[in-house]
Amino acid sequence: MMLEEYIAAHSDDEPDYLAKVNRNTWLKQINPRMCSGHLQGRVLSMLSKMIQPTNILEIGTFTGYSALCLAESLGEDGSLDTIEIDDELEDFIRESFHLSPLGRKINLHIGDALEIIPTLNKTYDLIFIDAEKEHYLDYYEITLPLLRKGGFIIADNTLWNGKVIKEIDPHDKQTTEIMRFNDVVKADERIEKVILPIRDGLTLIRKK
Ligand SMILES: C[S@@+](CC[C@H](N)C(=O)[O-])C[C@H]1O[C@@H](n2cnc3c(N)ncnc32)[C@H](O)[C@@H]1O
DSSP, X not given: OOHHHHHHHTSOOOOHHHHHHXXXXXXHOSOGGGXXXXXXXXHHHHHHHXXXXXXXXXXXXXXXXXXXXXXGXXXXXXXXXXXXXXXXXXXXXXXXXXXXXXXXXXXXXXXXXXXXXXXXXXXXXXXXXXXXXXXXXXXXXXXXXXXXXXXXXXXXXXXXXXXXXXOOOTTOHHHHHHHHHHHHHHHOTTEEEEEXXXXXXXXXXXXX
């Protein structure tokens, strides 16, 4: 048995509606590995419950799995804005959100996050960055002012399949940009940070 299987077996199961989103994603999407899935989903749910946010922002919806996990902590007055650039995913995402009453707390924005974020007139308690790796620093700089003091950013894929410690191929823009993101975050004194080696690397950032 792989250690990851043991961890999943000894952590909470995913709710049925999330298992369905995951299954539909693997049946119908070309790149299903992008879906957070069972274990990371439970981690996102637990972190969200620890942070107890009222307003959550997600960059990169894909099929809606992580949005539904993060929304598990939302109270009556809570909401989650999620942004997805691929308009062909819209129907799929809306179907995912219809599978759970939590879907009513989620506002889906279709378009480029870098264009939509400046139109969102809100302060966020929790921001999940999980879109184009080449723009991680842009997402970070554009969202940090929207994050309340003491609020958290979670950035996914910051270990990028271990490529961050391998010799860099200068043409590999995604790895280069993830490494630049990690370096800038490390040096940034406006925040506290720690990388969790979960799945592909989750960086937790707290605004001072
Ligand atoms: C890794 S997937 C997100 C997975 C999802 N958060 C989950 O954990 O289940 C990244 C998504 O970001 C979207 N994306 C890429 N660039 C974007 C942008 N500039 N604005 C909004 N979404 C973007 C992609 O189309 C893709 O669906």
